[in-house]
Amino acid sequence: MRMSQLYSATLREVPAEAEIASHQLMLRAGLIRKVAMGIYSYMPVGWRVMKKIMQIIREEMDAQGGQEMFMPTVQPAELWQESGRWNVYGKELWRVKDRHDRDFLLAPTHEELITAHVRNDVRSYKQLPLMPYQIQTKFRDERRPRFGLMRCREFVMKDLYSFDRDEAGLEISYQKMHTAYTNVFNRCGLTCRPVVADSGAIGGSGSHEFMALSEVGESQILFCHKCDYAATDEIAAVEPCPTGVGETPASMEKVHTPDCKSVEAVAALLGMPANRLVKTICYMADGKFVTVLIRGDRQVNEVKLANVLGCVELFFADDETVRQHGMEPGYCGPVGLNQDVPVVADREVALMVNHACGAGEKDYHLKNVNPQRGDYRIDTVADIVLVEKGAACPVCGAPLDTARGIEVGQIFKLYTKYSAKLGARYLDEKGQEQDIVMGCYGIGVGRTMAAIIEQNHDDYGIVWPMSVAPWQVEIVPVNDKDEFLVEQAEGLYQELSKRGVETLIDDRKERPGVKFNDADLLGFPLRITVGKKCRETGTVEIKIRATGEVQEVALADVADIIQNLVRSMLQDLHCS
């Protein structure tokens, strides 16, 4: 490709709307242009990168038995009413009407449609397993799109669905996808970590998210340095550390604590650390009033809590509702609570000895409360704690560390959640009808591109890994008026192109500084500079973008050396 003909415009200044490096660089390098909030055009250079990522994904999906297909974005509402998600999905589901005023939607994901296809086409166990997939545009009317391609309303996603006879089959498909995802992200040059993720009401170890480690990631992960435990903060478990264990239960005591509504204030007044207190928090779970008990210095993990309660909607109860259930906001406590109020306690709370808590009436707290003595009722004991840095690893007990990550992929065991609802069944060897066991597996393609830039950039611009670079090599003739240099550069361009090396020649009538800066911004892995040394000594310069390493080579050797460099840099990324 000739840069003089390329539809691309680089910007010197950073557009004011962009906050993070990948977003700024994608705009400055002319990879994307914004159309509306969370909606972008992929410009020619950006789309070349997208196509490369998609090709890597295709190869890895196909290697595991995936079969590519393509399904529509616009889907009739009926299908989603059948699965129940038309009502459950909420405002994020982008609903549209056709000219006959019939309900349609712009699909955020394709479980319903693919399951409907499979239910019509699959009758026998002999047709399973299946792994259809597509790379396609998805719509989610996000409440708050942000950070460029990181969180969009329209985005490109690879979605694969596995259909198996039983859970053993699902386990195999799931492992295949785990392997495929690891390969995809390695080949893209991403440092990625699979972590245990929330799998909603289904439960179990049914989901992993693939996190590209990055400061600007929207997800927090907790991991162990000693063993390989890693999970999102939504689901991370922790070894309970109850306080007061070993003490003799003392008799309960009511203490006057005027104007002590916060844990800190109560702890200060009672002269004890916050971890000797129990907080009582009142929630509305799908419209039902629930109280939740947790150690004073801990935070409630609402994702875990929602899973325990099996609810969809969860928020704090307002003061009035709290009073209606016989408690005083700021002084809530479990002792003597109304029988009709469900009590969920964190595992730690149930083991605590001589803890303090609210007395349920204004300006009073209780000391030396003991759940195991039966001082109050607990209906459900569960892990509902938000794990923080330094907490004990649930596997080996070492302190957990935290990191931030960009969720570039998620794999998920669906079991029969959709097949049962939509009636996707097959006949087994005994002629028995069975629900098909499903899994779903997604990769955000644009988000992957953004994550690659987050992990591979410097002050000058993008530093593409060889496998996803829009062009592998750029040739820069330093002086466009010097016919000899231009001729040599053109000759090199022809030779490399003939050899199948993806080459861009900067044949613009620009000064060298402009060309060098654009080359750095656009991030081509290799740059060949054809300058006056070419005339004087017959050599050109090869510069490696990532390391800054420069070597001078004879004109006659350049093509061979470049070809070898490209090959070895691809091999380093397990792409040959």
Next chain:
RNA sequence: CGGGACGUAGCGCAGCUUGGUAGCGCACUUGAUUUGGGAUCAAGUGGUCGCAGGUUCAAAUCCUGUCGUCCCGACCA
């Protein structure tokens, strides 16, 4: 959905307090000089100041509304 900020040329911004008919840098066009890290000089192109009302002889500027955008939070696959 709550809080904060911002909409003036493709990009970055000034002008608004104190109303007088729009400006700077970059980019872009033409010419000359220049050519190993964002050149210099000269001459140009480009904006109904987000939109709609209102106040006024007069509105980018004041008032009201509205739309759009960004950030923080809440919410949510």
